[in-house]
Amino acid sequence: MSDAHKAEVDIAISCGIAQRETMELLAKQVGGPEYLGFISDDCKNYLRSKRANKMRLGDTGGVLQYSDDLITNIFWADAKMRSDYSHFGDVVCFDTTYRKPKDGRPIALFVGVNNHKQTTVFGAALLYDETAVTFSWLFDTFAATMLGKKPQTILTDQDKAMSKALAARWPETYHRLCVWHINQNAAIHLSNVFSQYKDFAKEFSSCIYDYEFEDEFIDAWDNMIETYGLQNNEWLKGLFQIKEKWALVYGRETFCADMCTTQRSESMNSVIKKYISYKNELVEFFEHFERLLNDR
Template sequence: MTRCDCKAKIVVHKNGSDRWEVKTFVEAHSHNLMSPSKVHCLRSHRHFTDSHKVVMDNMRKAGIGTAKVLNFFTNEAGGPEKMGFIDEDARNALKLQRHDKHGKSAQELLLYFQNKQRNDDNFTYAIQIDNECRLTSCFWADNISKIDYEAFGDVVCFDTTYKTNEFDMPFGPFVGVNHHKQSILFGAGLLFGETIEDFEWLFQSWLQAMGGKLPKAIITDQDPAIAAAIASVFPNTEHRLCMWHIVQKLPEKLGKVINENPSFNNDWRNCVYMCDEEAEFDALWDVNDTTE
C-alpha cells in the first residue's frame, strides 16, 4: 500500500453464528505479483523464531561457522524456500546476539589494551563504536610488530578467513615474512562486518600505527570490499591476489578443462611457479594452452 497504493485486499468478519464471512474482496493488484519461487523472500512470509535463535546460538557456541549453520537450516527444511526466513534474517539475529554480549567483553578488552599500553609505551590500539557507543571493531599492534614492519614491511598479507571467536567477528591479521622465512605479525584487528567502510577504518588505523609507511605490495583474497578499501587507503600499493585462494577456485572455474586434460594441473603449476617474468609466463602459457 505504501509503495504503489495497491488496493487489493480481503476483509473477513465473524457473524453471530460463529461463522466467518467475507465482507470485502478486491482482487486487482496495481503491480506484478511475486513468482512462487521467490515468494519466501517477502518480509511478510519470513519469521525467524526464538527456537531458530536458540539452535543457531548453540551451534555457534559449538564452534560451527555461520555458513554451515545456514546450510543446516536449509537442509533441515528441505530447501531455502521452505526455511521460513532468508540468510539475512539469521545474520541480523546473530548480530543482535553479538551486540547483547559485547558490553562486558568490550569493557574487558578495553581494560586489557589499557594495561598493555601502560607496560609498553609503543603499544597501539584503536576501537570503533557505533551510534549507541557500543564497540564494533578494534585494532592493535605492539612494539615488536612495528619494529618488524620497519624492517620487513615491503610485502604484507591480509586475510579475514578466520572467524572462530565467540562473536563470529572476522579476524584480520597483517602478516609478513622475515629473513628466516618465518611469518611475522604486523598488527591485527577484529571487525564487526566486512564492508568497505570496515576495511577502510582498519587499514587507516594500521597505517597510522605504522607511522604512515605504505607497503610496496599487499596480498589478499578476492573480496571486492577489501579491494575497494585498498584502492582508497593504499592507492600507490600493488594489490595482488593470494595464490591459495586462486588455487581453490580452479575446480570451480576450470573443472571441465581439468577433467579433459589430465596434464593441465602440472602445466598450470609450471606456468605459475616456474616463471619469474611476465613474458616468460605468457610464452609458457601459450605453449601449454589447452583451453581452446
C-alpha cells in the first residue's frame, strides 16, 4: 500500500467507515479493484499493525489489562480529562448503562460537572464484565491515572459488585446511589402498587427527597409501609437497609455538586451511539469516543 492509500484508509476509518466500505470507495476512485495495487488483506494487515503499534506506544492515553495475551479491560483518560478531574473531581457520577452493541460489553463513564455546571468527562472504560474484580481494577486504575486522587463522593447504580469494589478500593469515598435508578427499580418492583394507589408515588418520592431529620424520615417510611400493606415486600426491605446511600436526609451535609442522580452520564450514553459503530475495534472505539468529546 502506498502512503497516499494508507492516509485515505486512516481518514475513512476515523470517520466510522468500515474496512469493506473503505476498500469499495478506494476501488471506485481508480476505476475498479484491479487498479488499486493492493487487496483487502493488505488493508487488514495495515490496520492490524497500526492498532498494535498504537497500543504499544500508549498514544491513546489508555491503560490495558491483559489475560492470556488478550485485552480484557481498557481505561481511557487523556490530558484534558485528567486536568478537569484535578479541578472538578470531588464528585463523580459512575455509570455502566451503555453496552457496546457487537458484544454487549459495558462502557463505563466517570462524569462530573465543571464550575459552569457543564457535564465533564473524567474517564471512560470498556470492560470485560461487571464483577467486583473488574470494578476493583478499574477504580485502582482510575485513581492511579489521577495521581492518587479519589473523589469525595461517587454516585452509582444499585449494583452489589460495584458497591463491594468501592468499599474495598475507595473506603474513604462517600458512596451514594443514583436516585433516578431507585425510582426506575421501584416502578418495576412495585408496579402494582403504583397502578393501584395514585398517592403512593408522591409518598415514595417524599421519603427520598423531602425530610430534614432522620426521625421524620423513619416515621414517614413506616407509615407508607403500613398504609399500603408492604410489610413483607422484600425489595423495600432491602432498600431500607441501605437507606443511608439514597435518602437525602442522610446526605445533606455531604457536598454533591447539586447532583443526586447519574443522569449526566446517562445523557452521555444517549449520544455515544451516534459516534461509535458496533464494528469498531478497541483503538477506533476510543478514537471515536474522543471525537465525541471534542464535538460537545
